Amino acid sequence: MAFVIYLLFLQTMMKKRKEKQIEKFNNNHSNTPLTEEQKRMLSFGAILSYYRQERILGIKLEKRLDQYVYGLKEQWGISNSEEAKDILNDLLALKRSLEFSPLLQQPSKELAKIQSSIAKGLGIDLSVVEQTRSAYAWDICRAVSLAKWCYWAGYLTEDENWSIIEKATEIAKNEGVSWTDYTVSFLLGRTIQGFELDDIIMESKQVLSGKGPALRKIEDIDVFTRYSFK
Numbered sequence: 001m002a003f004v005i006y007l008l009f010l011q012t013m014m015k016k017r018k019e020k021q022i023e024k025f026n027n028n029h030s031n032t033p034l035t036e037e038q039k040r041m042l043s044f045g046a047i048l049s050y051y052r053q054e055r056i057l058g059i060k061l062e063k064r065l066d067q068y069v070y071g072l073k074e075q076w077g078i079s080n081s082e083e084a085k086d087i088l089n090d091l092l093a094l095k096r097s098l099e100f101s102p103l104l105q106q107p108s109k110e111l112a113k114i115q116s117s118i119a120k121g122l123g124i125d126l127s128v129v130e131q132t133r134s135a136y137a138w139d140i141c142r143a144v145s146l147a148k149w150c151y152w153a154g155y156l157t158e159d160e161n162w163s164i165i166e167k168a169t170e171i172a173k174n175e176g177v178s179w180t181d182y183t184v185s186f187l188l189g190r191t192i193q194g195f196e197l198d199d200i201i202m203e204s205k206q207v208l209s210g211k212g213p214a215l216r217k218i219e220d221i222d223v224f225t226r227y228s229f230k
Helices: 004-029 037-051 064-077 081-092 097-099 101-105 109-120 126-130 136-153 159-175 178-195 201-209
Strands: none
Touching: 037 097, 037 136, 037 159, 037 178, 064 081, 064 178, 081 097, 081 101, 081 136, 081 159, 097 101, 097 136, 097 178, 101 126, 101 178, 109 126, 109 178, 109 201, 136 159, 136 178, 178 201
């Protein structure tokens, strides 16, 4: 009984802590409604936002801040503004995806296997997947997602956050041709880096098609059909 009471107390404290963190963030946020262009730019982070169960077109803090602070430190080595900007600049420079270029330019059994799995998972022709020869979207999608995390953690100002996202979308427009190409590019980079394709292929297909699970309505799952790539 005492343990149950302790758990209830802990749950209440965590809820209050989350509410205080969100209130503090909102007090420093402009609260200006998103423009259609801002929504379009956020669409470039849609796959990861959906995968992480964040609002696809959300720019406000929704979860406990310490979760993001911990994630930034452990996963990215980011604990301050300087580190955040260094990592984000690397992503905007397509540093990691450019390392994958030799693998994507030369036909191989390994690449063919990845391409076949992507085509099957997305429900598109293999010939369409084979047209994408860059993993640029792996860096761009992460840049958009990471910028928001850093903004929520206080490592970027609101203006700096939007500046990063705007630069990311401009790079994507120069490197890619469509949302299908963008999705394939993202999956190529993520898979080559060592992640399992099965972990995110379902979410990627749903965002690309604009259709979420049959029994559950997902807000803004249709961003790729609502907003133009260029």
